[in-house]
Amino acid sequence: xxxxxxxxxxxxxxxxxxxxxxxxxxxxxxxxxxxxxxxxxxxxxxxxxxxxxxxxxxxxxxxxxxxxxxxxxxxxxxxxxxxxxxxxxxxxxxxxxxxxxxxxxxxxxxxxxxxxxxxxxxxxxxxxxxxxxxxxxx
Amino acid sequence: xxxxxxxxxxxxxxxxxxxxxxxxxxxxxxxxxxxxxxxxxxxxxxxxxxxxxxxxxxxxxxxxxxxxxxxxxxxxxxxxxxxxxxxxxxxxxxxxxxxxxxxxxxxxxxxxxxxxxxxxxxxxxxxxxxxxxxxxxx
Amino acid sequence: xxxxxxxxxxxxxxxxxxxxxxxxxxxxxxxxxxxxxxxxxxxxxxxxxxxxxxxxxxxxxxxxxxxxxxxxxxxxxxxxxxxxxxxxxxxxxxxxxxxxxxxxxxxxxxxxxxxxxxxxxxxxxxxxxxxxxxxxxx
Amino acid sequence: xxxxxxxxxxxxxxxxxxxxxxxxxxxxxxxxxxxxxxxxxxxxxxxxxxxxxxxxxxxxxxxxxxxxxxxxxxxxxxxxxxxxxxxxxxxxxxxxxxxxxxxxxxxxxxxxxxxxxxxxxxxxxxxxxxxxxxxxxx
Numbered sequence: 176x177x178x179x180x181x182x183x184x185x186x187x188x189x190x191x192x193x194x195x196x197x198x199x200x201x202x203x204x205x206x207x208x209x210x211x212x213x214x215x216x217x218x219x220x221x222x223x224x225x226x227x228x229x230x231x232x233x234x235x236x237x238x239x240x241x242x243x244x245x246x247x248x249x250x251x252x253x254x255x256x257x258x259x260x261x262x263x264x265x266x267x268x269x270x271x272x273x274x275x276x277x278x279x280x281x282x283x284x285x286x287x288x289x290x291x292x293x294x295x296x297x298x299x300x301x302x303x304x305x306x307x308x309x310x311x312x313x
Numbered sequence: 314x315x316x317x318x319x320x321x322x323x324x325x326x327x328x329x330x331x332x333x334x335x336x337x338x339x340x341x342x343x344x345x346x347x348x349x350x351x352x353x354x355x356x357x358x359x360x361x362x363x364x365x366x367x368x369x370x371x372x373x374x375x376x377x378x379x380x381x382x383x384x385x386x387x388x389x390x391x392x393x394x395x396x397x398x399x400x401x402x403x404x405x406x407x408x409x410x411x412x413x414x415x416x417x418x419x420x421x422x423x424x425x426x427x428x429x430x431x432x433x434x435x436x437x438x439x440x441x442x443x444x445x446x447x448x449x450x451x
Numbered sequence: 452x453x454x455x456x457x458x459x460x461x462x463x464x465x466x467x468x469x470x471x472x473x474x475x476x477x478x479x480x481x482x483x484x485x486x487x488x489x490x491x492x493x494x495x496x497x498x499x500x501x502x503x504x505x506x507x508x509x510x511x512x513x514x515x516x517x518x519x520x521x522x523x524x525x526x527x528x529x530x531x532x533x534x535x536x537x538x539x540x541x542x543x544x545x546x547x548x549x550x551x552x553x554x555x556x557x558x559x560x561x562x563x564x565x566x567x568x569x570x571x572x573x574x575x576x577x578x579x580x581x582x583x584x585x586x587x588x589x
Numbered sequence: 590x591x592x593x594x595x596x597x598x599x600x601x602x603x604x605x606x607x608x609x610x611x612x613x614x615x616x617x618x619x620x621x622x623x624x625x626x627x628x629x630x631x632x633x634x635x636x637x638x639x640x641x642x643x644x645x646x647x648x649x650x651x652x653x654x655x656x657x658x659x660x661x662x663x664x665x666x667x668x669x670x671x672x673x674x675x676x677x678x679x680x681x682x683x684x685x686x687x688x689x690x691x692x693x694x695x696x697x698x699x700x701x702x703x704x705x706x707x708x709x710x711x712x713x714x715x716x717x718x719x720x721x722x723x724x725x726x727x
Contacts, residue, residue, distance in 0.1 A: 258396035258442065260416070260417075260424050260442060260444065262416060262417040262419075262424055263417065278398070278400060278428075278437055278440055279398075279400040279401065279436075279437075281400075286398050286400055286440070288426070288440060290416075298417075299416055299417075302416055302424070302426060302442060304396065304398060304440060304442065306398065
């Protein structure tokens with residue numbers, strides 16, 4: 176079911192998105208993809224909260240990874256829609272861990288959702304659902 | 314963890330929302346609430362598809378039920394936001410089954426999400442996340 | 452810019468969605484489409500509030516109308532995503548009026564948003580954005 | 590109607606969010622707030638596209654600015670929900686301009702939406718709606 180494993184995904188994401196740093200694909204199987212973000216100062220807002228754009232980016236990377244894990248290298252898939260709920264303040268000084276699942280992988284559109292946790296915590300700090308437009312394959 | 318069981322929830326929803334018909338709360342536990350909708354002609358669009366508003370209503374009932382299952386009878390909780398993805402055409406002539414989980418139950422806001430399936434199918438036809446404003450308790 | 456005028460749109464919607472009742476396309480021009488819903492008992496929740504699914508349906512009809520006004524009869528366009536904010540309680544005993552604008556009309560996807568008002572009021576009761584998948588044209 | 594003018598808003602945002610750079614509040618009146626982002630290399634993805642998180646951040650700043658323009662300095666307002674549609678590829682080498690309007694300013698929640706344009710273009714590249722939780726005022 177999985178076309179790319181965690182390690183191959185990780186290498187590919189670093190290759191196509193060299194701007195991203197601090198991310199690591201920890202796991203990729205038929206059920207879900209797990210991504211860890213090593214939170215650094217540049218991700219923070221005053222008071223030590225992780226910024227909204229950082230959580231959005233993490234969610235985007237996680238679902239994008241879930242798509243790639245299934246269909247392989249498709250560099251041109253683009254995010255067309257995202258809906259995100261910020262539910263709790265992330266714990267200070269901890270990594271963020273995103274767990275994404277793919278709900279639909281169609282010919283034209285893919286849909287996934289993701290829960291984001293402060294590492295070691297039970298309750299999610301955010302949830303996000305995302306839609307991607309998949310370019311026609313030749 | 315559960316304040317109201319499935320049967321009590323079912324009775325309460327029928328009492329406060331007498332306009333709703335065809336719904337049944339099948340299960341309510343600490344993890345999730347499952348609601349079945351007996352699809353009838355009034356829920357359909359041309360071609361036999363279940364209408365979008367019907368799936369929205371089912372998602373709303375399911376997450377509302379999940380809130381009630383935890384905090385008991387709070388008739389004034391109101392939906393403030395919903396985001397829904399319609400992913401597949403529901404199978405003709407089948408019930409819809411919604412499985413909702415509560416992701417946050419705060420003092421002011423509650424957030425839940427839900428997957429909707431055609432009965433007996435593995436792949437969800439829709440996903441929805443909803444936010445509710447909870448009135449102050451005296 | 453407008454392929455179908457309000458009256459033609461109205462007739463077409465009644466033809467393809469005979470289940471819908473109480474809707475009237477009041478205006479359709481290059482900027483926006485305005486749809487009126489004659490609120491009836493079946494649209495209400497206890498306390499006289501218009502139900503969420505009713506507002507969702509109105510938003511869906513309005514943006515769908517905006518698409519049709521531009522590209523003509525495309526019965527197979529389907530809603531793939533909707534995000535709705537319920538912001539105020541609609542005034543009792545008044546029509547709802549939706550004003551939709553088309554933000555993107557692509558080859559594959561169309562996106563529009565809509566504000567819903569209680570007739571005669573300045574402040575919107577709800578906002579909604581919707582995405583539609585447009586079938587390939589032969 | 591406007592409690593803080595564009596210049597005061599600009600100064601305040603730089604004070605409370607020193608991490609943000611490249612933003613300028615250009616205009617703030619009763620109708621809308623306009624924010625310009627000077628797009629730099631750090632905002633780009635391969636191919637010269639502005640990244641999704643950058644557009645999300647711009648939308649967030651613009652609606653937050655619209656709230657502040659009306660109620661003054663409320664540093665603790667937090668984003669609880671956002672829904673964003675990415676509709677077109679931003680033009681290369683141009684600023685992004687966001688125009689936000691406030692749709693609801695309640696005691697507990699505020700809702701706004703925003704269109705984002707490549708500077709000088711008519712068609713929006715993205716739309717976003719956001720909800721904020723407003724802390725109780727003493």
